[in-house]
Amino acid sequence: MSTGTTTDYGHDLLFGTFVSPTNQPVHHAVEQAVVADRAGLDLVTFQDHPYLPTFHDTSTLLAYTAARTERIRLSANVTNLPLRPPAVLARSIASLDLLSGGRAELGIGAGGFWDPIVSMGGPRRTPGESIDALEEAIAIIRGIWDAGDRSRLSIKGDFYQVEGAKRGPAPAHAVGIWVGAYKPRILRMVGRAADGWLPSIQYLGNGLADLTTGNRLIDEAAVSAGRKPSDVRRFLNIGGRFTARGAGFLQGPPKQWVEELTAVALTYGTSGFILASDDATTTRTYAAEVAPAVRQAVAAARAGRPS
Template structure:
């Protein structure tokens, strides 16, 4: 059992569909008013059925008041890292410190190449992400002397001016599954953001992946508990329990509390495009999960 002790976060993962044109925005407003912590959108710039994620996040920031915002996850190959840093800092400043940076190494290389982006091997994509995160953090470090200098294989920044600094310490959350990406997460990231439906054998697959992240973090001189474990989840509310995240809200709370206490997950992002489902998740599942986790943490601390 692994509980990293983070406070719990609950959020949404809505489809950024172009039609109906404001549906994703309306869902974000529902999440904000319901008291959820986070609103996220996938980033597939080559998909014409979806809004551009940066534009959508900016619009949603203006329409919401308290909820934090993130891509889930940002497509690096089609977005230049120094500009990611500046865009992220601006959105964080304009939103009052409500932006977090979910980022990935890229996938769907045919579509990326068709948009004018690079085609990268798995190793090249990981190296590029490593370089990009270094550049982004250097740009944000507005109080350091001198310009930003990173001479990488894929990205080179030679004396770029620093800043602006974000309004708060923006978290970098990496979407990762394979060993090299998990090791990068352990070395460099503030959080790990996979999707539960990806795991064919269920949440037990989180254990060896957590171990790889923890080992890489320790080797880099970091505390493994520094790295938040987030999880995209899907399920169905039903009158009787049938399986994991398929049952009444009280069962959902027990399931999610188990994911926290056994696998260290502390942020649950619901893949849903239905306002009523989001409201039940916020009003019934989130507080009950927090209560169960707090009770167990208090019991084990005695």
């Protein structure tokens, strides 16, 4: 597969895994993260569904995983905002970033499974309310992280309020706020306020073509807010199987994966590919045979060389 560059935001490529935070066997999720770390991947992420008793608490899992790994970056994919108050979440992520040496990122979502959220004491929100609440939360999180500002933080939103909160600590590095988003209104909010767009391929109603629409909405909103489109990194949660023969998108040998992910990167500006994997062999193959070859092919295309 070959393609010309149609969208390129100029970011270095990142490759990671999306690991189920299952609590049986108790250390399985952590061991999968250790595999990804040792294999040389950039990022390991975990779902955040605090209402599921079969899953570890993701904030605890991230902290424990940080202590068991050495270099890989860590994030929820994505944090369940309605059950995690933003000011406290900001301090939690800053602490994790400081303790891990700058390896924490913040994947975050507006919420969606409202019955179980309510069952755990959280609010029930309409889609529009959840987006407004997320934008308020991002402002609070950034305000808490702004430890250089000696003033107290006060934000009185419709959904979240902080009144004279002390700021800090600042994270060890510029933590990315990456939003799981699909619909136009929240995509525009991503362009205004976030650092990354983090969709999952299986939830794109029109497949990869939705990336073009999403990019346009994000880019327009970013420019309207006085930002650059490249201020928002584009990720994609993916799934697939390594097989001897091709049988569809990301269903085939590593060479096929390389061609397909290179095409996605060059066509849609996607620079972060996060593979759903709870299998050590799949993770190692992805790290050894796919990630470096995609990096090489994209670098060659950017330089105008044959891949």
